Amino acid sequence: DIVFVLNGPNLNLLGTREPDIYGSDTLIDIEAMLADKARELGLVIDFRQTNHEGELVDWLHEARITGAKAVLLNAAAYTHTSIALLDAIRAIDVPVIEVHLSDPATREEFRHISYVGMGAVDEVKGLGPRSYAVALEKAAAL
Ligand code: DQA
Numbered sequence: 001d002i003v004f005v006l007n008g009p010n011l012n013l014l015g016t017r018e019p020d021i022y023g024s025d026t027l028i029d030i031e032a033m034l035a036d037k038a039r040e041l042g043l044v045i046d047f048r049q050t051n052h053e054g055e056l057v058d059w060l061h062e063a064r065i066t067g068a069k070a071v072l073l074n075a076a077a078y079t080h081t082s083i084a085l086l087d088a089i090r091a092i093d094v095p096v097i098e099v100h101l102s103d104p105a106t107r108e109e110f111r112h113i114s115y116v117g118m119g120a121v122d123e124v125k126g127l128g129p130r131s132y133a134v135a136l137e138k139a140a141a142l
Contacts (some may be wrong), residue, residue, distance in 0.1 A: 001044070001069035002043070002045070002046055002065045002066060002067075003044070003045050003046070003068060003070050003072060003136065003139050004045075004046050004059065004062075004066075004068045004069050005019070005034065005045050005046065005071075005072045005136075006048055006049075006056055006071060006072070006073050006075075006141075007027060007047075007048065007049040007050075007074050007075070007076070008049075008050065008051070008053075008056055008073075008074060008076035008077070008078050009050075009051040009052075009053075009076045009077055009078065010051070010076055010077070011027055011076055012051070014027045014030070014101075015027075015029070016043050021102050022101050022102065023101065025128070025129050027049055029042060029129070030114070030129045030132055031045075031047045031090075031091045033129060033133065034047065034120055034133075035047070036137060037133050037136050037137075038136060039083070041136060041137065041140040042096065043069070043139070043140060044081060046061045046066075050052070053082055053085070054084075056073075056075060056082075056088075057079065057084055057085065057088045058122070058137070060073075060088040060092055060094075060096075061088065063092060063094045064092035064093060064094050066130060068094050069094075069139060069142065070094060070096070070097060071094055071095070071096045071097070071142055072097050072099050072114060073085075073089075073096050073097070073099060073140060074098075074099040074100060074101070074132075074134045075076065075098075075116050078116075079080065079098070079108060079111075079114050079115065079116045079117075080104070080111055080112075080113055080114060080115070082116070083116060084114055085116055085119075086115040086116065086118050089111060089116065089120065095121040095139075095142055096120045096122065097099050097120060097123065097135045097138055097139055098114065098120040098122070098123035098124070099123070099125070099132055100123075100124075100125035100126070100131060101125075101126075101128050101129065102119075102125070102126060103126030103129055104125065105125075106117045121142075122138050124138065125138070
């Protein structure tokens with residue numbers, strides 16, 4: 001089974017971006033760790049990053065066309081702003097699991113709302129890169 005792992009804006013800068021919040025692992029490190037985890041679970045991941053909201057919408061549609069088992073979505077800042085992402089999540093019949101490295105609920109007020117969360121079947125946050133691994137375990141169990 002294939003699981004899409006979609007990453008939103010600024011996550012390409014992981015490793016150097018606010019390391020006190022997001023840690024020192026790069027997105028490539030996270031992808032490598034998650035690919036190992038996927039092999040253990042008998043899954044294949046399609047791991048991507050974009051800074052563009054509409055591209056995330058297109059990729060959610062693609063997850064449906066591909067027949068993906070699930071989508072792990074770290075929509076980064078679009079989590080807190082994007083009704084278009086919520087609508088896309090609701091439009092596809094693929095379960096979406098919300099993922100965050102940090103825990104937005106313990107940060108600034110403007111991060112407390114999650115449009116992604118209104119459509120997602122589950123969420124994993126605040127565990128750093130391990131958030132992705134735990135989310136993949138949840139996807140495997142769906
Ligand atoms: C994030 C949390 C978001 O609030 C923030 O905008 C990000 C990263 C995380 O993984 O902790 O860019 O999604």
